[in-house]
Amino acid sequence: MRRNVKGGLCAVVLVMALAACGGAEPGGPAGTAPAGTPGAGPSVTGTSEPGGAPDLGAVEEVSRDIKAPWGLAFLPSGDALVAERDSGKVVQVPAGGGAAREVYRVPGVHAEGEGGLLGLAVSPSYAADGYVYAYLTTESDNRIVRFRLDDRTPQVVFDGIASASFHDGGRIAFGPDGMLYAGTGDAGESSSAQDPASPNGKILRLTPEGEPAPGNPTPGSPMYSLGHRNVQGLAWDGQGRLFATEFGQDTYDEVNLIEPGRNYGWPEVEGKGDTDGGRFTDPLVTWSTAEASPSGAAIAGNTLYVAALRGERLWTVPLDDGGTGAPRAELEGRYGRLRTVAVAPDGALWVTTSNTDGRGEVREGDDRILRYPAR
Template identity: 45%
Template sequence: MVPLSRWRAGAAGLAAVALTFAVVPAATAAPVLLSQNKPVSVSSTGGSAYAGTNAVDGSTSTRWASQKNIDPAWIYVDLGAVAAVSQVKLTWDLSCAKAYRVELSTNATQWSTVYETTTGDGGVDDLAVGGNARYVRVFGTTRCRTGSAYGYSLQEFQVYGTVGADTEPPTTPGNARASDITSTSVKLSWDASTDDKGVVAYDIYNTGQLVKTVDGATLTTTITGLTPNTNYGFYVNARDGAGNVSQASNTVAVKTPPDVVDNEPPTAPGNLRSTASTANSVSLAWNASTDNIGVKGYNVYSSGEQVGSATGTSATISGLKANTTYPFTVKAFDAAGNLSAASNEISVRTKAGGDVIGEVKQVTTSTDVPWGLVNLPDGSALYTERDTHKITRVTQSGTKNTVGTVSNVSGTDGEGGLLGLEISPTFAQDHWLYVYHTSPSDNRIVRIKYENGALGQSQVLLTGIVRNRYHNGGRLRFGPDGKLYAGVGDGQSGSRAQDINSLNGKILRLNPDGSVPSDNPFPGKYVWSLGHRNIEGLAFDSQGRLWEAELGNSVMDELNLIKKGGNYGWPSCEGTSGSGCGNSAYNKPVRTWGVSSASPGGLTIVNDTLFMSCLRGERLYRMKINGSGTDTPVAYFQGTYGRLRTVEPNPVTGGLWLTTSNGDKDSTGNNSNTRIMNVALN
């Protein structure tokens, strides 16, 4: 959050902060003082004269003081009921906090950071915040007076808001549109949303990534720092003072023009050569091309088909057949998309034997997006088609047939639709398939009978998972405990990830009949872990441990080893980046990647080796599990097949099913160009 006294810093500064934590001004409704004379809990006191109740007695002549020379220290107030908190006013004594955070909670156990600073200077901090909470905490980590005779000291701790939580989101922003498009910027405008309490902010996204936040009175803003000659898909979400987020506006498609008119292609790469080969891969190198503006990268071809890409002058092409001769050429391209002439052609023969990652064979193609995939006892597989809402059976030889269409499925003009698919661990007896899908009103989990080659009876197990254009999650996985685990996105509202009463931004754990397991970490709740942004990969290892892969916003994607009841930090921590990452309550990721190198689409484990498919990164990572970590990830197929969505074991071949996800940024059926492949593991 931002101090009210500093609000005039403007939207440009606001946007930079919004990438770390949610930023909203105060709610438009007049706030009410909620904290005065309410119960208070503290980490310690410096004596009977400095009790925590002094901070909520309405007098600046009294104060709470923590025990001297102890870091951290905290104080929280119980408002008595959940309220829409909109303002926190802190009146510090000389012994103030240089570094502290303000946190909200509905249960005094799980806390969500809504303001954080490392430059506190005492005096009065008047902070605009947003969120539903019964408990509000100030958590100090560094004292202004670092001497051993001092602690933290608050004269007054005042919390303002509206009694009774605001759960109604704003209406959808209308008529989003673009103008003044340059090679590096675009002006975006939209029609105002409405809300029962008042819209306090608009969040602007590009295909699921937050790029800027403006206040609720602003309906036009300019997005800068764009890349010339690049496609973007911008949309807007409205947000109120309680943190409720609207559905997304229409998407505005923008292509920035080149910064200069460039019709001159690079020169052809020279001296293409093989530097190494194995049974299933070939390493290539070549001399750099030149260009009047600059070379952006290189594409590698075999028999006219692109099989790889690189930004430098070398590449390794994998997934080849052993003891086979392949021809290769390379072409350079620049930022304007001009493609050079081909390099010299060379022929390279792979060696006999086999690599860890063996030959890739195309099983079949699809005009839709294959999202979830399960193996059937007869050796065939079923997969969901995200945008047609069909479930299709495919044999090992590539024969396909539709087994049925799932009812009540709705797209989101983004990443919603028919998503995760899982098969009952007792399928031979009960014939249940488990499905995660978007409906017209929410995301939900259902189970459907699959008998005699067709879909039959269905049963809704769980509803009320907030849907949005992106961040719907959707991966399902049965654990060795017989429970169903579901990876759920935050629905484009980071605050939900820390709200224990929300299903979003979580891994959920269900009994097969949809009830809440009695041994879940939060009694009566489906929540198994929290603090997630958008989960698309879940897998269990031989020890029964759950691994998870999730998409970050603009900095880092994550691989996590999940602990029961664990908190993984979003939205105040993205990977290892963010002001909240120092919070000891957050579990740290096992691995992180820059979002352009990953954006996980799926995760599976074979022989305690993790395989993570990547969308934006267009590659498959292989990582051997070592204790609670992994060895160094090795990337395969970079630039070979495009976006990779789902990876699953193929028990018939001993390898992997691997699906692509090209043309997946809308909810239109049969407008994609995708493949289903088998990857050999040797």
Template identity: 50%
Template sequence: MDDFRAGVAVVGVALLLSGCTGSPEPGVVSPSPTASASAAASGADPWDGPVTADVDVVAQELPVPWGMAQLPGDRFLVTMRDDATLAVVHPSGDVEPVDGSEGPQQLVDQTVADGEGGLLGVAVEPEDSGPLFTVFLYRTGERDNAVLRAELDLDGMGLRDLTTILDGIPRSSNHNGGRIAFGPDGYLYVATGDAGDPANAQDPESLGGKILRITPDGEPAPGNPDPGSPVWSMGHRNVQGLGWDPSGRMFASEFGQDRLDELNVIEPGANYGWPDVEGPGESAGDQAGFRDPVVWWPTSEASPSGIAVTEEGVYLASLRGERLWRVPLLGGPSAVADGESPGFGEPHALLEGEFGRLRAVRAGSAGELYVLTNNTDGRGEPMIEDGRPVDDRLLRLGLTPVE
């Protein structure tokens, strides 16, 4: 189980924290030292350092929420893992269940909530403006995990034409992956886990332990490393966060086993080493051509699930770590304007211990962040106010650089 792991790593940190041992600390490697050095030296961008967050509670008493996709008007389509239901959460805090048409019952009938499995990721076709939206869902069934497509009608709060577009993804009570997201190229990316069998991650014929790239019809997307395969990258243990920065660079968060959790920059066809390598700088990984993470944490401090990537940072919602990690993107927009990929600043934590387990994070339309807590999933402790539980909640964060 990813966030009930024992053991604390002694981390040997490369480059920025080279040579430090003894106390568990996050580590950082910058793949763009020129951009990093120039941004850090100038001191011109206050977002290169830590930020603080003002927090508002938008909605509460959500039953085991897992994924969320943004709709126009700062509304969010949220999946409930165990109930296999969908709801639209409005900025006012109103929560409307999606219970019209035949789709919701079909979704319940074919979803199996088993441990970490159930109704997981959700994505909305980015070109849709409503009231009809094409939505994509990742669910655990009796035999496999699958990606589904359906039509969402916000006027009638209905779901219809539920269709399986990709199946055969290994399933288990643990390590199901589940995050799905549209990339800037217009294709759908699917994060899968090794389903408790590490060999899946290194098997090119298995869809487990991979990041997949498909068309909206579920076919391998044009330009994939193997034209006949949906596999985009491999060697993953359990990816649950996907995002892209303004330079088009792709990021993924990944659960480690008992040493190190990871933030990776994803390249097509690359192998990220699981189960041979966990974390950075291992000679076996270097010799085998595995890719190192760009940032890593002891598992006690992270267990990263969803991520959000903005112009100024990568944000990781952490379960066992009960905090929101921020990795600054040094120089942000100015680095991109100069044709550089921003480097990485020192990771720092927000919301540490304040709201418990954090499952997902999304960027809003006005620079704010939205964060889903996850204390009702059987591993957390729901918060009680006035004698009744208030978890789980959708939080809105306003961010300000620390002067």
């Protein structure tokens, strides 16, 4: 056992070997089935130009029949790792399209309500260290673990994030600075979002080992920003600015420009409102909860893409130096609930549906991964 010093966070990070269950396929990561062969599933034919804009009129189905996909992260090869929320499986989807294949099963996942196996991130040093990071709900908390695909014993790098059947946050991503960022939810205890001693209702900034990152607003604390209800989208633009999506309660969902140490208002403010003399920071964009319920976020060029669950659409938000342009709804009602959006190494935009999560209308082939090549 070791203790991480987290300022006011009085949390104990227990680094321990979790009991293995399931596990990786023999021989490690799955190979890529040739497109067009029996059992290979869909194939990708459209070429992409890195740096180009995703062509939302040129959809290709990458894979299908994935159960409640949540996190998605790309390996250096271009293949994607996808988390199945309820099963605890990590499946690998070939860059060229094809059937998803289980390559890992994270032990200790407690899937209830919105909890389960949530965000995934691939180490920036994957070629050297082979680490994959996962945010998951257990019977006692939400936590972040890391593992190698050929090792069935994950390491706990950060734990003690309160869990509930809703508002578990769950998105993790490595920033341009090489640090690990995590969006957490308030787990139904809204006051925790304003409590600097709680990891809930925050965006956390950690070293790859799970320690509070150097340069955080409060030395020794993992807190990067506070006053959040339920953050499930993190994305950086070419200037290194961090944008986050956040679920509102009854009225307004949000896109926020995240700056270190800022307070984004929950539960005192939902959407734009009284900043209390600058104590709170207003969002850049708001939608009604029926229009959005935003989960994943990604940035390609000067556009922020936001996957909407209840809104069943993909929002595109122009970015500029001074803020944001008018959001535009794309793919409205076409594929049902959308959970995750990510930019692949070749510049294509990948989007996952979320119709098998217990809240959607299941369609043949759900859930699926869609690809929009960059032009």
